[in-house]
Amino acid sequence: MRVPGAFPGAPGASSRGQAADVTVRFLSSGDAALVVEFGDRIERRLSEEVLRLAAQIRRAALAGIVETVPTLRSLMIHYDPLKTSAAKLKRAIEALLGAKGRLEQEARLWRVPVCYEGEFAPDLAYVAKKTGLAPEEVVALHAGQRYHVYMIGFLPGLPYMGDLPERLVLPRRVDPRVRLPPGSVAIATTMTIIYPLESPGGWHLIGATPVRLFDAQLPAPALLAPGDAVEFEAIDKQSFAKVRAAVERGDYQVPHERLAP
Amino acid sequence: MSAALKVVAPGLHTTVQDLGRYGYQAVGVPVSGALDSLSFRLANRLAGNDDNTAALEILYQGPTLEVAADSLRVALAGGDAELERLGEGGRSVGGWRSLRLTRGESFRVRGPSETACCYLAVEGGFALPPCLGSASTYARGGFGGFGGRALQSADLLPLARESVVERAELALPQPLAAARDQTIRVILGPQADHFTDAALALLLDSVFRVSKDADRMGLRLDGPQLVHRDGYNIASDGIATGAIQVPGSGQAILLLADHQTTGGYPKIATVISADLPVAGRRRPGDQVRFAAIEVEEAEALRRAQEAALAALSASFVPAAAAGLDHARLYDLNLISGVVSGHE
Numbered sequence: 001m002r003v004p005g006a007f008p009g010a011p012g013a014s015s016r017g018q019a020a021d022v023t024v025r026f027l028s029s030g031d032a033a034l035v036v037e038f039g040d041r042i043e044r045r046l047s048e049e050v051l052r053l054a055a056q057i058r059r060a061a062l063a064g065i066v067e068t069v070p071t072l073r074s075l076m077i078h079y080d081p082l083k084t085s086a087a088k089l090k091r092a093i094e095a096l097l098g099a100k101g102r103l104e105q106e107a108r109l110w111r112v113p114v115c116y117e118g119e120f121a122p123d124l125a126y127v128a129k130k131t132g133l134a135p136e137e138v139v140a141l142h143a144g145q146r147y148h149v150y151m152i153g154f155l156p157g158l159p160y161m162g163d164l165p166e167r168l169v170l171p172r173r174v175d176p177r178v179r180l181p182p183g184s185v186a187i188a189t190t191m192t193i194i195y196p197l198e199s200p201g202g203w204h205l206i207g208a209t210p211v212r213l214f215d216a217q218l219p220a221p222a223l224l225a226p227g228d229a230v231e232f233e234a235i236d237k238q239s240f241a242k243v244r245a246a247v248e249r250g251d252y253q254v255p256h257e258r259l260a261p
Numbered sequence: 262m263s264a265a266l267k268v269v270a271p272g273l274h275t276t277v278q279d280l281g282r283y284g285y286q287a288v289g290v291p292v293s294g295a296l297d298s299l300s301f302r303l304a305n306r307l308a309g310n311d312d313n314t315a316a317l318e319i320l321y322q323g324p325t326l327e328v329a330a331d332s333l334r335v336a337l338a339g340g341d342a343e344l345e346r347l348g349e350g351g352r353s354v355g356g357w358r359s360l361r362l363t364r365g366e367s368f369r370v371r372g373p374s375e376t377a378c379c380y381l382a383v384e385g386g387f388a389l390p391p392c393l394g395s396a397s398t399y400a401r402g403g404f405g406g407f408g409g410r411a412l413q414s415a416d417l418l419p420l421a422r423e424s425v426v427e428r429a430e431l432a433l434p435q436p437l438a439a440a441r442d443q444t445i446r447v448i449l450g451p452q453a454d455h456f457t458d459a460a461l462a463l464l465l466d467s468v469f470r471v472s473k474d475a476d477r478m479g480l481r482l483d484g485p486q487l488v489h490r491d492g493y494n495i496a497s498d499g500i501a502t503g504a505i506q507v508p509g510s511g512q513a514i515l516l517l518a519d520h521q522t523t524g525g526y527p528k529i530a531t532v533i534s535a536d537l538p539v540a541g542r543r544r545p546g547d548q549v550r551f552a553a554i555e556v557e558e559a560e561a562l563r564r565a566q567e568a569a570l571a572a573l574s575a576s577f578v579p580a581a582a583a584g585l586d587h588a589r590l591y592d593l594n595l596i597s598g599v600v601s602g603h604e
Contacts, residue, residue, distance in 0.1 A: 030531030031559035033501035035451045042496055054287075069286045069499040071523055076499025078286065081534055081563050086556045100364035153497060153523030156289040156402050172345070197402065214289075216392055216404035222288035 022049055024097060026090050031081045032066075036097075037074040042162065042190060046073045047150050051227045056096045064089070069100055070226040071151045072160065109229040111255040112194075112209050114143065115183050115240040120208035123173075127187070127204050131167055139234055141165045142206060147192060149228040155224040157196040157214025161230055164190050176202030183208045185232070207232075210244035211254050229259060264330030264420040266383065268412050269367060274322035274476075277387060277406030277418075278518075280313045282395035286395055286522045292502060293397035293405065295517050296378050296477060299570065300339040300437065304380035304576045307336035307359045307431050315389060315396035315406075316382035319580030320477075321544075323370025323411060325381070331424035332526060334364045336431075339379025340439050340542065342372035358382075358432035358580040361425060376542035377475070385422035398456065399519060400477075432580035440539050444550045445532055447505065448559055452527035453494060456507070460487040464505075464529055469513065469549040477519040479506075480540070482549060486511030497525040503532030503540065505551075515549070533559035535566045536568045 013079035022045075027035040036053060039047045050070045057068055057077070064084025069076040079089055116124060116139040128135045164187055172188040177200060180186075184195045186203030195201060196213035209232075213223045224230065235243070246252035268275075277302070281294030295301035295318055302312045310316075317324070323342060336359040337344045344360055345353045347367040354360055357381070362368060373379040385449035387394055389407060398406025407418060453461060493509040500506070500523060504516045508526045515532065519542070530551065532540050543549060554562075 026557050027530070028450045029450050029499070029501040029528065030448050030503050030533055031556050031563060032534045033499065033531070035499060037498075040496060067284050069285055069522060071498040073495045074498045076286075076501070078283075078501065081560050082567060085560050151497065151523065152287060152289045153499075154289065154521050156285075156291075160291055216290075216402065216409075221285065221290065221393060226287065 005257065022046065026093070028086055032079060032095065033087065034077045034079065034086055034093075035074050036077065036093060039073045039233070041150065042072050044148055044163070045099070047148065047226075049091075050075045053093070053225075056099075057093075060092070060096060062089070069151075069153070071153065099244040107227045107259040108225075108228060108256045109146075109231065109259050110224065111231050111233050112211055112237045113243055113254075114207040114209050114232045115235050115237055116207040120237075120240070123186075124206045127168070127170065128208055129235065130170055133167065138168065138206065140166055142187070142192065143232045144164050145231075145236045147230045149224050149226050149230060151226050152222055155195065155197055155199055156216070157224070158193060159213070159224045159228075159230070160191050160193055162191045164192055170204060171200040173204060174229050176200055180205065181208065181212060183213075185209055194232055195258075208240070210240050210247055211252075212247055223254060263388075264332065264333075264423045265417040266420060267329045268414055268416040268418065269325040269327050271369065271412040271414055271416070272319055273322040274320040275390060275397035275412045276318050276326045276400065276410075277315050278318040278398060279396045280314045281518070282393055282397050282405065283392050283535075285487065286499075289522050290393060290402070290539070291399060291519050291522060293395070293399045293477075295380065296518050297339060297376070297380070297538040298541075299538040299566075300307075300376075300378070301380045301382075302570065303357070303437065303541070303573070304336045304338035304382035307338060307357070307433070307577065308334055308382040308384045309359075310382055310384065310386060311473070314382065314386040316380050317371055317378050317412075317483060319373070319381060320377055321373070321405055321573075323372060325367060325369045327367045328363060328364055329417065329423070330420050332361060333420065333422075334361045334384035334425040334430075335360055335368070336360070336382045336384075337370060337379060338382075338433075340373035340376030340377035341436070342370055343368045345371050353581075355432075357436045359430045360580070361430065364603045372465060375441065377544045378542055384425045384439040385420065385550060388419040388421045392586045401519065430580040431577040434576050437573075439542060441543070441547055442553045443536075444537055444560065445529050445536050445540055446554050446562070447503075447530035447532050447551050448556055449530045450528070451498075451531070451551050453529055455489055455491065455493075455495065455527035456529050457488050457490050458488070460489070460529070463487060464513070465551055465553055467550075469551075471543050471545050471547045471549060473546050475491070475543075477517060479514050479516040479520055480549075482513045482515060484513065484549075487513055489527060493527065494525055495527050497523045500524050501531055503534070503537050504528040505530045505532070515540060533562060535559065535562040
């Protein structure tokens with residue numbers, strides 16, 4: 001079977017303006033998952049609400065919760081219906097939402113090397129043309145921004161990062177590619193992503209990273225976590241080859257530092 | 262020599278599974294695990310194992326295996342699949358039972374033909390290191406289970422035990438009904454409000470059919486087009502197993518164990534946890550009907566199902582030497598309370 005929705009995400013409209021008070025909706029997804037939805041748009045502020053609730057739930061260690069999945073504007077809570085119920089869980093979550101705490105997640109800032117040259121960037125010319133920018137300007141804009149990791153999904157370790165500089169916002173490709181190499185760095189709508197595994201995909205490829213984003217053999221298999229910050233460092237093909245070789249030897253660490261909560 | 266189960270012929274898609282890999286969905290790792298957790302747990306219980314012991318999930322066509330251990334106890338559960346001893350005096354001993362075999366013996370899993378899947382548990386389980394806390398195979402990601410893939414000929418599956426003691430072999434007093442025409446119960450949402458009233462009515466009033474596009478990730482359903490109210494893109498959100506996702510084509514996809522953790526299409530409804538095993542065993546061509554219930558009812562059904570499973574496990578009988586007369590039992594149409602819930 002083809003991957004349902006072979007193209008990650010379908011981020012809706014982005015808004016960075018001041019929004020009214022966040023209205024929280026509880027939605028059941030069957031009897032083993034509850035969605036706490038903070039809105040229907042992609043906004044940093046909503047993402048932070050999502051991450052704050054995930055952290056509160058982790059600390060509260062509520063009975064019956066199996067795991068939580070932060071997404072762009074909602075938190076999915078997977079639970080064991082034999083140990084709790086939708087009604088109990090909803091009451092407990094409402095209490096947590098009432099107790100506004102600081103976001104105390106330990107976030108990290110990662111500096112991910114990306115080669116924006118030649119075969120690594122098959123869509124760079126197209127993106128330049130569509131945006132009316134020179135290719136170097138596209139690269140400078142993409143690499144000149146600090147991104148927020150909204151969520152990991154679609155594939156193991158695939159980060160949805162935003163927000164893109166407004167001048168780089170484009171719809172997804174009309175014809176998705178059947179196969180993209182791992183490490184492909186792509187943009188569409190207000191987001192940028194990195195494909196961790198070979199995958200089909202409909203985003204515009206403007207670069208590639210030699211870094212490994214997912215390794216099932218590690219206890220923490222994904223490099224990035226929701227809430228992390230990412231900056232891209234433009235590297236040339238020679239550096240790409242060097243870093244890739246080091247990654248394969250197990251001799252490379254992506255530069256990163258802790259961010260104060 | 263270390264004990265192993267040797268793969269003579271792998272079957273169509275035979276993988277090592279347990280009850281799932283939890284705790285990594287936030288980093289995009291699907292839960293995986295048995296499609297039909299009820300049959301999976303019964304296989305383990307018949308083999309004398311804990312419920313979550315790694316076992317083989319067999320899709321559509323069973324493997325042929327050879328015992329490379331002093332002795333081994335297997336148990337087969339699922340649909341109409343049967344264990345067939347090969348070699349001299351070889352014959353079918355039926356399914357839904359355990360069986361002790363000794364070194365050099367070969368056996369085949371015949372079927373399943375009524376259901377998509379069946380389960381072969383071995384007493385003590387396989388000696389496979391867990392990956393991210395689970396033995397489940399996630400073939401698309403290439404990890405878990407045996408080498409992160411479906412079994413191939415000549416694979417040697419390491420066994421946790423070199424030998425097993427003789428005891429009375431156990432069987433279910435009657436096979437669990439495949440329930441191929443049971444209505445699958447859903448809770449509407451999480452994005453039912455993204456669909457027209459007509460689409461919601463069609464979901465609950467139509468007969469869908471499982472298409473050929475059916476695998477561990479999900480079942481694409483043939484049936485009426487379910488029309489979205491206002492476009493088919495949503496900001497990606499979480500996906501629960503059993504979610505019925507409707508992409509732009511309007512064709513519903515019922516998502517199963519290996520489904521992606523997040524997605525950007527609206528989910529019109531979600532199959533209740535008690536009915537996931539029934540959904541997981543549906544085959545291409547099978548009919549699917551949906552009925553909507555409330556979450557409290559789904560929770561009660563799930564508790565009833567656990568109680569029925571416990572009662573069923575307490576009712577294991579010694580497996581008759583000649584095997585069970587399955588044809589007669591199917592004729593009696595003894596539908597187990599485990600899957601029928603309180604309907």
